[in-house]
Amino acid sequence: MRLVTRRRLKWALVLVLAAAIIGYALWQVGRARCFQLVGEITCRVQTSQKLVALSFDDxxxxxxxxxxLPVLREHGARATFFLIGQEMERHPGLARRLAAAGHEIANHSYAHDRMLGLFPGAYAEELERTNRLLRAEGVNGLLLFRPPYGKKLTGLPIAVERAGLRMITWDVEDPPGSVSDPAAYADHIMRGVRPGSIILMHPMYASGRTAREALPLILTRLRAAGxxxxxxxxxxxxxxxxEAG
Ligand SMILES: [Zn+2]
Incomplete structure (x- = not known):
């Protein structure tokens, strides 16, 4: 092979490798729960008290x-519901029932698409449409946001800050879909819990049956653990x- 051709081939390989490394790094950053490139993100809270937050997505x-609702009431627990704007419109009255029962309702986008690579205005629109719906249900003060599929790079965090929202992820989440035993589901959650944890569960759709059945077990075990x-x-x-001392 001629020397020039060999050199070109070497550079092409170096470029492909560099692109692969950058792509992998961005993918990792995009799915990281406790880190983002710009702005503040909360996946767990630092506290010495035995407190945890239970959050439900979708x-x-x-x-x-x-x-x-009846399970949470029975256990005297209040949870945070990250709601999809489109679903709030499809089922009017449900968000209000959650808020009226003392639960926190929060923003989980309008259409629940992966929020990567959009035009800046599109991020703001997704956030604002659901903010308006939440405000109409009486939510005032700080609004929380959770990104669909936990995905974010730079555009979304910037839009979240501009909209005055707080980016909230989680440090404990439901087990893989293959777990269909509520007791095993509860075991998985309890193994991850620490003071200040934010637990994420998906109980809303048909696929969330195990999560719904595991909830009373989790609430009982959390209380037993103090x-x-x-x-x-x-x-x-x-x-x-x-922090203020
Ligand atoms: Zn979701």
Whole structure:
């Protein structure tokens, strides 16, 4: 092979490798729960108290709300529901029922698409449409946002800050879909819990049956382990108080 051709081939390989490394790094950053390139993100709160937040993503759906409300009431627990704007419009009245029962309702985008590579205006539009729906249900003060599929790079975090939202992820999440035993589901959650944890569950759709059945077990076990369940907003307030000394 001629020397020039060999050199070109070497550079082409170096470029392909560099592109692959950058692509992999961006993919990792995009899915990281406790890190993002710009702005603040909260996956867990620093506290010495045995407090955890229980958060439910997606919906609201009639079956999800009907299943969860009585269980939460029975255990005296208040949770944070990250709701999809489109679903709030499809099922009017459900978000209000959640809020009226003392739960926190928060923003989980309008259409629940992966929010990567959009035009800046598109991020703002997704956030604002659901913010308006939440405000109409009486939510005031700080609004929380959770990215669909946990995906974000730079455009979304910037839009979240501009809209005055707080980016909230999680440090404990439901087990893989193959786990269909509620007790095994609860074991998985309890193994990850620490003071200040934010637990993520998906109980809203048909696929969330195990999550719905595991909820009473999780609430019972959290109480037995000395944990009190609070909303994400309360967890943030506790952290702010402890930091202030
Ligand atoms: Zn979601």
């Amino acid at each position: 919906g609201p759906t009639p079956q999800g709300v009907a299943a969860l 944990y009190r369940v609070v909303t994400v907003r309360e967890l943030l307030e506790v952290e702010a108080r402890e």
